[in-house]
Structure formats: C-alpha cells, structure tokens
Amino acid sequence: MLGQNxxxxxxxxKPELLAAxxxxxxxxxxxxxxxxxxxxxxxxxxxxxxx
Numbered sequence: 945m946l947g948q949n950x951x952x953x954x955x956x957x958k959p960e961l962l963a964a965x966x967x968x969x970x971x972x973x974x975x976x977x978x979x980x981x982x983x984x985x986x987x988x989x990x991x992x993x994x995x
Contacts, residue, residue: 959995963987 967984974980 959988959991962991
C-alpha cells in the first residue's frame with residue numbers, strides 16, 4: 945500500500961515487529977543462533993526494501 949508521498953505504509957506496525965515474529969518462530973523451531981540472526985537480518989532488510 946502506498947501513501948500520498950508514494951512511500952510504503954506498514955499497516956501491521958513497525959518493520960521491526962514484522963521481522964521479529966517470524967524470526968522468533970524460526971528461533972524456537974531450530975534453536976540456532978546463527979540461523980536466527982541471518983533470518984532476522986534478511987527479513988528486516990527485505991521488509992525495509994520491499995515492504
């Protein structure tokens with residue numbers, strides 16, 4: 945969704961929150977610190993770039 949300035953509007957909240965939820969689920973499932981950090985960084989980057 946785009947606002948009047950053609951900037952993306954996050955209707956579900958902050959990008960940090962949108963990245964944190966799937967990152968938490970990944971961490972609980974895998975118990976891998978390195979994997980969790982990688983997933984969190986990629987999600988945060990992706991949301992910021994494409995969201």
